[in-house]
Amino acid sequence: MTTKQTSRHILSGHVAIVTGAGTGIGRATAVAFAEAGAHVLGVGRREEPLKETAALHPPIxxxxxxxxxxxxxxxIVHTAVTRWGHLDHLVNNAGATAVMPLADTDRQVVLDLLALHVVAPSLLAHEALPHLRQTSGTIINLSSTYGHRPMAGGAHYAATKAAVEQLTRSWALELAPEGIRVNAVAPGPTRTDVMLHAGLSPEAANDMYAYERERIPTHRIARAEEMAHWVLRLAEPAGRHATGQVITVDGGLELI
Incomplete structure (x- = not known):
């Protein structure tokens, strides 16, 4: 059966916040949760891409x-709770890539990466916590395969993703007695527009994908929907014994 068939209605009545929902993995995750029956609040900086996401499934x-x-x-949390009365899932997906060798280190880029990948998810989780306590909810963070393997020319991006993984493990240990599960998905190279937002031209982005494809043992670049599949798996009630896990979905790249 397809993911859509097996996932239908497993989150019926649930409420989820998905950040970075305007494109890529965030858009695919918002749609996957909506198809599973959840009410979804898609969050992003740009309204037009968010409208395109919402048009894919009415509950968004x-x-x-x-x-x-x-x-x-x-x-964000107030909007979701006011609209639907409770909150079950927080998906901290909003992110950005920065290609920045040490010789080109820019203070503001470092601060922006920390703000987006560490500070914002922490404050969102803090705001969501009272509501997640009431529903025995979940927090799912998006890391990267480079959160636990080196990335030449992208050390600060990798370091902030490593921080995401430690937040995940530490929050999981802290919140387990309250029935709240915290997990992460760590994608490998996935075809989205994140490289373009990092300043690469379409040609340079395609070259990077081609380079990564050759290194990945499965020799393919993932689709955003494949990452959304694993986010949904970590949210569904059947996964209630999994917490503190970082699920790497990178075609075996971390093995080399």
């Missing part, structure tokens, strides 16, 4: 806000 509602902005975490 959107809020255009920068997750790093002052007051944004409280606004």
């Amino acid at each position: 509602e959107i809020i255009a806000v920068d997750v790093c902005a002052d007051g944004a975490p409280a606004e």
Whole structure:
């Protein structure tokens, strides 16, 4: 059976917040949760891509806000809880890639990566916590295969993703007695527009994908829907004994 067939209605009545829902893995995750029966609040900085996501499945509602902005975490959680009365899942997906060798280190880029990958998810989880306690909910963070393997020319990106994995494990240990599960999905190279947002041209992005494809044991670049599949698996009730896990989905890249 297909993922869509096996996932139908498993999250019926659940409420999920998905950040970075305008494109890529975030969009695919918002759609996967909606197809599974959840009410979804898709969060992103740009309204037009969010509208495109919402158009893919009616239960998806959107809020255009920068997750790093002052007051944004409280606004996001308040919007979801006011709309649907409770909160079951927080998916911290919003992210960015920065190709930045040590010789080119830029202070603001380092601070921006920390703000987006570490500070914003922490503040969102803090705001969501009282509501997740009531529902024995889940937090699912998006890391990267480079959160636990080196990335030449991208050390600060990799370091912030390593921080995401430690947040995941530490929160899981802290919150397990309260019935809240915390896990992460660590994608390998996945075809999205993240490389373009990092400043690469379409040609350079394609060259990078071709380079990665040759290194990956399965010799393929993943689709965003494949990552959404694993996020959904970690959210569903059948996975309630899994917490503190980082599920790497990278075609075996971390093995080499």
